[in-house]
């Protein structure tokens with residue numbers, strides 16, 4: 286496996302293997318990322334993983350500075366999972382000058398996490414477009430834990446006619462149901478015990494909606510239950526899978542999404558929910 290830090294060296298390396306599949310990450314890799322690498326491997330001769338903590342997608346009061354940088358152990362995990370190239374650029378390599386051209390995502394950037402984290406999805410879309418131009422993959426994999434991010438990138442590729450297949454992958458969970466996330470490492474031991482309750486809340490909303498409850502009530506009950514346990518919920522929302530708008534009576538393919546703060550850590554999770562006709 287090659288660990289490459291510059292765009293020039295990356296282009297040279299990938300000239301030999303133009304047929305590649307791509308897993309973009311911000312590092313501090315867990316089994317969810319490794320699952321993406323494993324799913325990528327059979328799709329191309331060369332699997333490329335990028336590791337870059339992208340300042341552009343963090344708000345001024347967010348965790349850019351304390352986001353864990355663990356390059357050595359990340360590279361070991363990538364090697365074990367069979368990746369061929371790790372691209373780990375520094376900031377000057379990705380942003381050699383102020384980034385004045387940006388990708389403005391669709392309507393999706395104004396709902397849920399987009400509304401609460403202004404500019405976040407612009408930052409994600411912009412860096413992913415740049416990484417796509419550097420790696421030039423024919424396919425890229427994204428975990429559905431970041432459901433809204435997956436939709437933004439799927440729409441970007443479609444609307445800008447980029448010849449890249451966006452492949453979503455199921456969320457990987459710990460045995461107690463907690464969705465794996467690099468930010469789980471911020472949790473204290475007590476918080477880690479409590480953290481699976483976000484998934485429990487989502488499961489309850491799914492059960493309530495399946496048995497005919499009004500979405501608004503199911504959402505409010507879940508927010509109250511979380512708040513009662515000491516969480517600060519940002520939202521629990523039942524939305525349509527394809528555009529994250531509120532469903533009408535006819536919509537059957539839904540997703541229940543939640544974001545909530547536990548102590549200093551903000552966790553997100555979601556469950557896709559298919560209702561019978």
Ligand code: PAF
Nearest residue numbers: 309310311339409412431
């Ligand atoms: O999901 C992430 O880790 C990041 O948002 C991504 C897609 C690598 C862009 O920085």
